[in-house]
Structures are given as structure tokens and as C-alpha cells.
Amino acid sequence: MKYPAVLPFSELIATLDSYDTIIDVRSPLEFAEDHIPGAINCPVLSNEERVEVGTLYRQVGAFEAKKLGAALVAKNIARHIEGPFRDHPQNWKPLVYCWRGGNRSGAMSHILARIGWPVTRIDGGYKAYRSHVNTELAALPASFRFHVLCGPTGSGKSRLLRHLAAQGAQVLDLEQLANHRGSVLGNLPDSPQPAQKRFESSIWHLLRGFDSARPVFVEAESKKVGRLRVPDALMERMRASSCTVLSLPLPDRVALLLDEYAHFTDDTAQLGTQLDLLTPLHGKEKIAQWHQLVASGEMPKLVETLLATHYDALYAQSVKRNFQQLGEAGSLQIHDFSEPAFEAAARQLVTTVA
Template identity: 40%
Template sequence: MNLAITALNKSRQWGSRTSCSIFINKVMSETAPISRKNHFDIRLPYCYDPFNHGQDEVIDVRTPNEYAEDHIPGSINLPVLTNDERHEVGKEYADNSFLARRIGASLISNNIATIIKTHFSDKPKTYSCLIYCWRGGQRSKSLSVVLNMIGYDVKFLSGGYKTYRKEVISLLSHIPSQFSYNIVSGMTGCGKTLLLDQLREAGEQVLDLEALAKHKGSVLGINCDDDDQPSTKMFESQLLHQFSTFDSSLPVWVEAEGRVIGNIHIPDSVFQHIQKNVANVYVIQAPLNARVKYLLSEYMYWTNNPTELKDKLGRLSKHNLPLKKWYKFIDESRFEDFVADILKIHYDPSYIRSRKKTFSSNSCDEILGLEDVTVKSLANVAQKLLVAADVGQVA
């Protein structure tokens, strides 16, 4: 240990990236026994539960691209290899694994030196962290051993991100079954999201699947490319995190959704548990002209970008819809006519078909009639739901 401290002090004095590499190699050679395969057996504290680690900070040392695809909620990204560096090492590994490891060690050492000088420059002696990479291999151990020898309380996640991912899948298979669900249904433009927003502001438990998926659930559901949606893995991580904030003794409010939101597929287990545990179904109804007015205010991006709107509508070409008529409406800036027509011909029939497959009408449905679709009108509806003595019987 004294040797490690001396080496660290020298690395600080020299202030070079090379010194950090020497320090890592020296510490590993002096403190870790060598296995018969000539690999270092680094003895560091393991953590097997990514959700109950008890550390101050969770550090993801994978590349920025890996982190962007999915990560443990609340973790920070301190990559020991950049996207390009990992590609370089991986490409070399196919031809010469020894040379690839040597290149990787050099790159990782340089990056760890920078990480120590920046992120850890003000961390107190009592600081603790959980570190993980893809599968609990060399990337996480490389940073872990350095921080451990400095004196920090360090653990690394056994199995890395793969352990976390397996846990997410496992938990999503049964945790949703612990809740009951109040379903908010209604045709496009009735203000279902507005109602959920009002209920959330009032302190109710709301599961907004469209917000998690970054999509409003239709071909015109976003103002940008579908690539801006989260990955399926990230969606599921956020979904599980949302469930972790809920109290199972209280109902969860959720919009009636299909199985697919844009490019995101709701996990079958989650979808099925919601269907099986419906407490109440509330159907919002509003006049067509009120829905048109609301949608035009909500989707101003499309009216300001008519060419992109027509391109988006092209995705519906296989559905035998009157696209030429809609294009004419758009070219003539007759957006009210366009919205009313696409609701009657496409969205409303789609909603009716979807309802039959998901939350079919039954005697428990409560109809919530609106004269207009505004925040004020939906706030009034939310208040009725909250003050009702028996949820499901709304005056």
C-alpha cells in the first residue's frame, strides 16, 4: 500500500499521462496475484444489485455511444475509451489480441489520468462509487483499482451493464402486476395528455407512456425524426424507474395506448399487466370542431412546415387514404379542413379498432364530456375525479 501511495504521489508530481500508466501497472503488479493464464486477479469489492449499491455515485465507464443507448438511471458517464478508441481496439483484437490489449491499456491509462485530474480533483476521502462497464471486465476494473488504491470506497458491478439489463427485464415482468390502473381513453384530440398532466400536478400517480417514448402515438406524433426516440432499452429503463417511484396501494393513471408508440414497443408483460388490472376506464368525448382547434394549437410545427407534413403523410400511402385531397388542403392552407378530414377518415376509425383490441368498452366506462379541449376544462374534469367519493362515479 505504501508503494502504491508513493507511486501515486510521483504521478502527481510528474503530471504526465505516462506516469498514470506506470502507476496502474505498478500497483497491479505489486498488489494482485497472477493467475495461471497470466491475467491479473484484481480483488475488489463486488456489487451484485445495481439498484441497492449504497454508494455516493454510479459511474458508467463505457463509451458515450453505449451510454446514450441505455444506462443505469442516475449514473454518470466517464468513458475510459472513446467511441473511436473502442472501435480501434476491437478492430485490432480480431487480428492480434495481445497487441489490442496493449493498445487498450495505453488508451485507458491516458483517459484515466484525465478522469482523475478532472472528476476526482475535489472528491473527499469519504467518497464512494459503483463502477460498471459492459460486463464487469477490464474497463471497469481499470478505473476501480486506481480509485481503490487512492483510498476511495469503490465497488464494481459484477457482470456490468448486462447484469443491470437482466434485472430490468426481470423486474418489468412482475412489478406492473402490483398496481391497479385508471385508464384514460378517447379519440385523438380530446386532451388525454392534458388530463394526465392535471392529475400529475394534483399529486396523482401518472404513467405517461408517450412522454417516455418521446412520441404522441401517431404518424404525426413528433416534430422530428423517429431516430430522436429513445432506444427500446432506454425506454424500458425509464419505465422501470417510473414504476419504482409509485406506491402500489394507490392507482396509476395511464392513457389507453396500443402496443407500439412510434418505434417503441411496450413490453408485453407491462401491456398485459395493465390490461388485467384495470380499475376504471374514463372516456373523454369532445365535439369535432373542439378537437380540430386543439390539434391545430398542439401541432403548429406541421402547419408551419407543410412540405414536411406532406412527406410524413406519405407513410400512410399503403392505407388507401385520400392523400391527394389532403395534400390539396395543405397546399391551400386549409388546415382545419385537413385535420377534420383526417380525424374522420383515419384517426377515429383507428381508435375504435384499437379500443376493441385493448380496453374494450364495458359497463364500467365513465364518459367525460367536454365542450372544448383546454387546460381549464381538463382541470375541472381532474377535480371531479379527485373529489368523487367513489372513483368511477363522476357526476
């Protein structure tokens, strides 16, 4: 084969995992928004350089912009060759892409091929990859048999998913992928949610690695996890799937939530801000009472109150309305929120849902 090889993403998908390195040569900001899972970022133009070249193109003209861009690209490619690529052997097999598979990835792949590496460039670049993900997410969920974990807030659905994964079950943890716990108090401090496109890439990447003959465990979710939207086809498939309802004694639910939301104990100001978001539902007087519980350090009482007056009723309405097989769901009682209890529950569920 003549290198650099140029192939469409549709032909590369079956052999994507055979490449030693997937190189995204776009700017760091483009890479941060989304990228092919497993890719590394080796930009041929920095964020600032990309803006500089684009501005020159609009204000002066294509020739001057290309001349500046070529100099910057050459400098940056040299830096990558002298740095992260320096010790790669001759049979190192990289896959390179940029936004549309044109100038930036073309320059990188041409130089790597002239050195002697068997490099392939994605024709159509990230844009082609993104089109493939959109198509797959509309069809792929129908290939799987999902099993949905239901149960009120604090019953341990996310914790059980982690134990299922540890025992080798196929798990799609949407809250983990979204970096959010799925409620008004679910944002994680100092850890922002990914971009919507990155969330969808993560879902696609997991689904493409699953065995369609085995069940996929997932938590009952609404259409949005924080500010991110669950893909429509996946949501529809989940809502039509079989369910198991978890139950955990109320004191253990409170203890579990205090454990998983421990950051609010350290940052009561942020907790107060989040509680204020519930004012339209519960009124200023009740919110003031909850603020007083926070101020007096009565966190267990606050959690129990929130469960009784907010979370449990809303969850019961939502899950009954949205999950078609809830009436035929099995039940799984977890006696406490200890690790052995969840390990045992995971083993039981794996056996039950064959």
C-alpha cells in the same frame, strides 16, 4: 468493508439511490443506447478507441490489444480524475459499471479505491442490470392498479396525464417516454425516439418508484408507440384495467391538435410525407385532397377531415377490441382545451379513482 467492493446488481438494487454518483465507463455509443437511470458517462475508451483496440485484438492478438487498451484507459481515467472527480471529498461514494463488470470498470474502480474513495463495482455490469430489468418488466406491472384514459384523438389524454402528474398522481406517460405521440403523424421533428432498451429502462425506473397502493394513470395505447414496443406484461395489465373515456367538443379537439402539432404548420413538406403513409388505407385521390388542404393553408379543415375519415373510426375499433373494461368505463367531459379546464378534470379524476 474493503474497497473496491464488488457486488451483484441484485444486492445493489435496494440501495441504488444511496450512491452519490453512478458512473458508466462504457463508450458514449453504448451509453446512448441505454444505461442505468441517473448514471453519468465517464468512458475509459472513446467510441473510436474501443474500435481500435477491438481491431488490434482480432488482427494481431490479445497481448498487443491489452497493452494499447491499458494505455488509453489510464489516460482517460486520469482525465476524469483531473476533471469531474477533482473536487469530490473523501467520503464521495461512487458506483461503477461497464458492459460485464470486468476490465473497464475494474480499472476505474481500482484507481478510485487506491485514492481513498469508497467505490463499489457492479459484478456483471450493464449485462446484469439489463437482465434484472427484463425480469422485473415481466412481473412488476402485476403489482399495480392501472387506470386507463381512453378517448378519441384530440380529446386531451396526454394533456390530462400532465395535469394529473402536476397534482401528485402517479402517471406512466408512455408517449413521453417514447418521444412519440403514438400515431402515423406522431413523430417529433429533430427529436428521435430512444432505443428500445432505453425505453424499457425508463418504464422500469418509473414503476419501481411507484406506490402499489395508489392507482397509476396511463393512456390507452397500442402495442407500439412509434417504432417502440410496449412490454408485453405491461400491455396485458393495461388492457385488463379500469377505464375512463374522455370527451372534448370537436372544435376544441381540432384546436388542441393544431396546438400540439404546430410543427407541421412550419414543415408542410414533412406533413405531406407523413400523409402519404396513409395512401394504402385511403387511396391516392383522398390523399391528394389532403395535400391540397395543406397547400392552401386550410389546416383546421385538414385536421377535422382526418378525425372524421381516419382517426376516430380506427380508434373506436381498436379501443373496443383491446380494453376489456371499456363497457364499464366512466366518462369525463372536458368543456374546452384551456388549462383551467384540464386542471379541473384532473382534480375530478383523482377524486373519482381512489
